[in-house]
Amino acid sequence: MNLIETLRAQIRRNCHNPFYLRKLKEAGLKPDDIKTLEDFERIPFMTRAELYEILSNDYGSFMRDDVVRMNLSPSPLGLIPILNTKRDIEAMNRANARAFERAGVTKDDVVMITFGYHIFIAGLMFHGGFEELGAKTIPLGPGSTAQAMEVAEKLKPTVLVANPSFALKLAKEGLEGIRVLIAAGEPFSSVRGYKEKVRRAFGDDITLVDYYGMAECTPVACECKHETGLHVTTDFCYVEVIDPETGERVGEGERGEIVVTHLNKDAMPLQRYRTGDLGILESVECLCGMSLTMPTGVFGRTDEMYKVKGVKIYPSQIPFVLKSFPGLTGKFRLEIDKTDKGTDWLKVVVEGQGDAEQIKARLREALLVTPEVEVVEKLDKEGVEDRRY
Amino acid sequence: MNLIETLRAQIRRNCHNPFYLRKLKEAGLKPDDIKTLEDFERIPFMTRAELYEILSNDYGSFMRDDVVRMNLSPSPLGLIPILNTKRDIEAMNRANARAFERAGVTKDDVVMITFGYHIFIAGLMFHGGFEELGAKTIPLGPGSTAQAMEVAEKLKPTVLVANPSFALKLAKEGLEGIRVLIAAGEPFSSVRGYKEKVRRAFGDDITLVDYYGMAECTPVACECKHETGLHVTTDFCYVEVIDPETGERVGEGERGEIVVTHLNKDAMPLQRYRTGDLGILESVECLCGMSLTMPTGVFGRTDEMYKVKGVKIYPSQIPFVLKSFPGLTGKFRLEIDKTDKGTDWLKVVVEGQGDAEQIKARLREALLVTPEVEVVEKLDKEGVEDRRY
Structure with missing residues (x-):
């Protein structure tokens, strides 16, 4: 299936839910009307506030019989439940595995994950992707530097998944042998000079990978080992950048709000979801074969303008x-x-x-x-x- | 395959590893000699100290190419790495799912897990079993009572997985709607009167399930909804009770040390593993169809006698x-x-x-x-x- 067919199929499935059906009706559209990306762009956006509202009342219409994982996402409105079916988790794990593979991680790597696995489960999401890839994955979780160093001493990780600031701290404590850093949770490639600083701390040969995802959609974009920017995981989600004022698509290389649509999701699919994150999309010719790229990841919020x-x-x-x-x-x-x-x-x-x-x-x-x-x-x-x- | 065939097949696979091969040689045995349980009982035990020793040196001979999860188990000797392949995790998840199903949990249940998911990953192990069963699983993790109550208020769990003392605390805070409690991590059915106390707190209709497992083998035994004792998960592991002094099997209903053997494990299989836990095995006729049962779970350690x-x-x-x-x-x-x-x-x-x-x-x-x-x-x-x- 090409992109528009994939999108149309997802929208057709979404319309079994009254929320998405109403979205389409508002624009006078039927799923079969979506024949081009221009048609797709007529579908009204959905927002975090809408997610919160629907899910506040007994999970609203988003609950399904086959949901198996319910975690939470913090938001200014309150905790938002995040729902996934087994098939959703498998798809997420595969998409993450492919992204980590492009970042140069192999099944021979020992991966230490320092994000949390509870409630706000970034760590659990990363973990699933690495196990899917076949890498030897350590569910360290967040904790003290001393504990991380003790475990690292014992298990000799070659890949570190961490906030860049925590990675720097571990490097200063003497952590050695890290081949690839997957950085998330904080600005990284969007801060000029930050990568150079981390590279000095770990050694010239390290691959530094910036990662962008959110509780509602993991992953969205991730760098490959060539470090040419964060490639959108186009096998998993469709990303647009819009003018937050007009809602119109902006041109390549222009700043705007990142909008995400799931390509094949059962529970709680994002459909033109306004992330509130500020980004740029451009096409690059990367040796890895990926092209749609966020050159510096997310670099701000669109909430105030x-x-x-x-x-x-x-x-x-x-x-x-x-x-x-x-x-x-x-x-x-x-x-x-x-x-x-x-x-x-x-x-x-x-x-x-x-x-x-x-x-x-x-x-x-x-x-x-x-x-x-x-x-x-x-x-x-x-x-x-x-x-x- | 019947039990002895299953055990023999596992021992044959284990002998690719020099540690297990040496164990057999010490007893003058070859895998094909294991034709009866009496033959099996001639295999020397393995201990936690041996596990620690082998795994201290670069994971020793227990590391395999296909290991994907490396967590840790605390022991008086230090942290012991626990290794699992993808197939091991799937088998563990299936065994837990079957145990939870016998405990009356269904895919329509909302399960809140209050154990930790990091490093010592009891929570992650439970989680995998419930997702496999298809239940709606909340990775809450350990934390404050207030946080647990906030999440429970939002997601309305019907199954709680917790230390019995934490479960009691939540009941006192007003947690309602729990149909099944899976209790682990603390003495429960082994303390007379404890179940009655918890039942008074949650209401007469609650099913109270005691669970026994360890980082090296999860699950070992779990109660079903009829609450007739902890049924050994005979599809996953073989359990013996021995006299800790002589190493001889004790009779049905007699106290002794629990010894565990994995029935089908790739990485780090337990083979006549002395747990140091004190238990009793007996045969019951339970409505669920399971018979081999630890009537009150674990009730002490055999370390001092x-x-x-x-x-x-x-x-x-x-x-x-x-x-x-x-x-x-x-x-x-x-x-x-x-x-x-x-x-x-x-x-x-x-x-x-x-x-x-x-x-x-x-x-x-x-x-x-x-x-x-x-x-x-x-x-x-x-x-x-x-x-x-």
């Missing part, structure tokens, strides 16, 4: 930029105002030590607008101040 | 008895001496409030010897004092 000089500014991008300047504390204030001539004016006040010109250059790259930059020793007030209105 | 009047006394049995007297603190001193006439003399001094005659009667049942009993308000010294020699 300001228009400055006609350009969309996402303040949540700024911490990703500041993190790559070791002298800065990460605290900042964003000031937006109008000049006497009525044009928009943008200033970022940052705390710590750093070269204002360098910071300005990096912020311009990220925000696509040139701000004024002021570096202060102590910032009295953080946040965004829009004084234009 | 004293002979009094020719009877083997296991001091580790005493806490199980004392726990059923709410007025006692559980602290005790065991005094062994000789009378003037040269016969053995036994006394148990216990701390707290309680009727010495009742305590004496229960201790006699458990120890098979009649002790003197003294109840004191405050015990100055605990432990065992053998003053005979």
Whole structure:
């Protein structure tokens, strides 16, 4: 099946559920009308708030007879139940296994997973993928550095799955022999200079893999061993990037909100699901054969957006930029105002030590607008101040 | 295949490993010599210390190319790596699923598991069995009562997997709707009156299932919904009870050390493995069709043993008895001496409030010897004092 046939088949299955049926009806569509990606893009989005609402009341219409795993996802609204059938788990494990294989992991590797396996089960999801691949998988879970070092000493892992900051900590404790790091849960490739720092700590030969997934859909995208960006797992989900204001698809290489659709899911399938995560899609020619790629993973949230000089500014991008300047504390204030001539004016006040010109250059790259930059020793007030209105 | 054929086939596979081959050679046996259970009983035991020794050095000879899961088991010697292939995990999941099914769990149940999933992975083992059965399984993990209640409120579990003491705590917090409790990790059916207490807390209709397994072999035995004792999972492992002193099989209904042999295991198979756990085997006619049964599960350790009047006394049995007297603190001193006439003399001094005659009667049942009993308000010294020699 090609992509549109796969999508249409999934939408047809989804329509057995009143929620998805209503979505289609709102747009005056029937599943068979979905013949092109343009048709697909007429389907209204679904949101985390909708998921929460449906699932709050006795799992709503999303519960099925064949669900076997119910974990939870934290959200600002409260805990959202996540439902999977056995077939869903198998598909997720296969998709993860293929992604880890592209990252260079083999069945001879000993994989140590330092994410949690309970309630919010990132660790359990990773674990299933590695066992599916046939790798020797250690369910370490989160815990103390000392415990991780004791287990590593005993079992000699060659692949580490961790927050990049925890990986760095283990490297400083003397962890050796790691061939591949699968990093998740924190900004990694989206922070300039972070990979170089981790590579220095572990040694030049290490493969550093950034991973993007969420409780509702794991995986979404993962780097391969060539480190050319996070390849979308196109065998598992369909990813769009949209303008969060208009809902229109943005062009290749343009910033926008990541929207995810499951390609073959039984329980709780995402269908044009607005993740609220900020990303870019582009086509690369990678040696691994994958092409649809998020060059730097996720680099902010779309929850707040300001228009400055006609350009969309996402303040949540700024911490990703500041993190790559070791002298800065990460605290900042964003000031937006109008000049006497009525044009928009943008200033970022940052705390710590750093070269204002360098910071300005990096912020311009990220925000696509040139701000004024002021570096202060102590910032009295953080946040965004829009004084234009 | 009948039992002896199954055992012989496993021993034949085990002999590819030098450790098991040596075990057989020590007894002058070849796999094909194992034609009866009497032949099987000539195979030397293996111990936890041996497991630890072999696995301490780069997993020793137990590592295989197809191992996919490496967790750890705590032991007085240190952490012991536990190795499983994909086929091993599937077999374990099937055996657990069948046991849970006999306990009355169905695919319509919502199962909340409160054991840990990391490193020492009891929770993960249970989880695999329930997903295999098709039940809706919540990987809650251990944590606060408040968190468990919040998740229970949201997901409405009907089956709880927990330490019996944690289950009681949740019942006191108001947890409702539990149909089946699978209890593990603590003495349960081996403590007289404990089941009645839990039943009062949850309601008369609850099925209370005691479960016995260990990191090296899960499950070993589990109660069915008729609550006639823990049925050995005879499709998964072969269980013997031996005299820990002589190594000879004891009779039906007699106390001794539980010895476990895997029936079909790839990695790290147990072969006449001395668990150090004290148990009894007997045949029951249960409505579920299972017969080989541990009537009260495990009720002590065989690590320390004293002979009094020719009877083997296991001091580790005493806490199980004392726990059923709410007025006692559980602290005790065991005094062994000789009378003037040269016969053995036994006394148990216990701390707290309680009727010495009742305590004496229960201790006699458990120890098979009649002790003197003294109840004191405050015990100055605990432990065992053998003053005979």
